[in-house]
Amino acid sequence: PFSDPLIRQALSMVIDRSALAEAAGVTALPAEGLVPPGVPESGEEDFRTAGGALLENDPELYAETCQQAKALLEEAGYDRGADLGELEYLYLDAGSNAAVAQALCQMWQEALRVQVTPRSVTEQELWTALHKEGYSLAGMDIEAVGNDAECFLMEWTSDSPDNVVGYANSAYDTLMAIIASAADGTARMGCLHDAEELLLMDHALAPLYIRGTAWELRDGLTGAFRDARGWFCFSGVMTKTV
Numbered sequence: 001p002f003s004d005p006l007i008r009q010a011l012s013m014v015i016d017r018s019a020l021a022e023a024a025g026v027t028a029l030p031a032e033g034l035v036p037p038g039v040p041e042s043g044e045e046d047f048r049t050a051g052g053a054l055l056e057n058d059p060e061l062y063a064e065t066c067q068q069a070k071a072l073l074e075e076a077g078y079d080r081g082a083d084l085g086e087l088e089y090l091y092l093d094a095g096s097n098a099a100v101a102q103a104l105c106q107m108w109q110e111a112l113r114v115q116v117t118p119r120s121v122t123e124q125e126l127w128t129a130l131h132k133e134g135y136s137l138a139g140m141d142i143e144a145v146g147n148d149a150e151c152f153l154m155e156w157t158s159d160s161p162d163n164v165v166g167y168a169n170s171a172y173d174t175l176m177a178i179i180a181s182a183a184d185g186t187a188r189m190g191c192l193h194d195a196e197e198l199l200l201m202d203h204a205l206a207p208l209y210i211r212g213t214a215w216e217l218r219d220g221l222t223g224a225f226r227d228a229r230g231w232f233c234f235s236g237v238m239t240k241t242v
Contacts, residue, residue: 001084002136006076008203013069014111015104017057021209023099030057031207034142034196035149041189047149051193054200055207066111073112086115090129090138093120100208101139130164139208140164149192150179156199167204 017030144151182188
């Protein structure tokens with residue numbers, strides 16, 4: 001059924017990302033797009049801040065959003081999910097993933113009456129399911145080889161071996177080709193924002209939350225620096241002066 005974009009959109013709309021982030025732990029934040037905060041735009045500007053939120057996380061709008069999702073399922077010809085059959089959500093058996101999977105499947109059940117059973121799998125089992133398309137729904141970590149928005153977006157082109165969702169959109173492929181060869185930084189960033197928006201408007205995937213790290217410097221000290229790779233530099237640490 002997920003070949004129908006209306007169904008993909010409905011399932012994505014009823015995800016309470018704030019609740020999932022809470023289930024994922026103290027370092028998790030609800031996703032506002034595919035590209036997380038901390039990825040540079042230009043100068044000191046942040047890509048996520050510049051592009052704004054592409055996913056709705058306002059709790060006051062959640063009930064209304066669920067009603068819209070129900071209407072989408074009806075438009076697609078399904079009676080509140082009853083005809084979608086029994087589905088499985090695969091997740092890697094590690095950390096807080098089980099709590100997140102349970103919460104996510106419960107959201108689909110309560111909001112749309114879509115029956116999804118969470119099933120924990122090993123890393124090898126998940127890899128096999130994703131790369132051989134032997135799944136209907138699955139959770140996976142999305143990582144990037146570099147701290148640039150293109151690194152989060154390039155794997156979803158139709159010819160990418162890492163495109164485990166089978167997404168194929170010629171407009172998206174064209175945007176990514178332009179980005180790969182762009183000489184103008186401003187135009188490149190504009191295309192990156194367009195590509196991310198197109199990918200999420202097609203609901204090829206549904207970002208849930210981002211994971212960060214938590215750290216604290218001892219009281220009375222200042223000057224620790226953490227770069228984009230996550231490495232700490234303590235050469236500038238000194239005692240605070242009052």
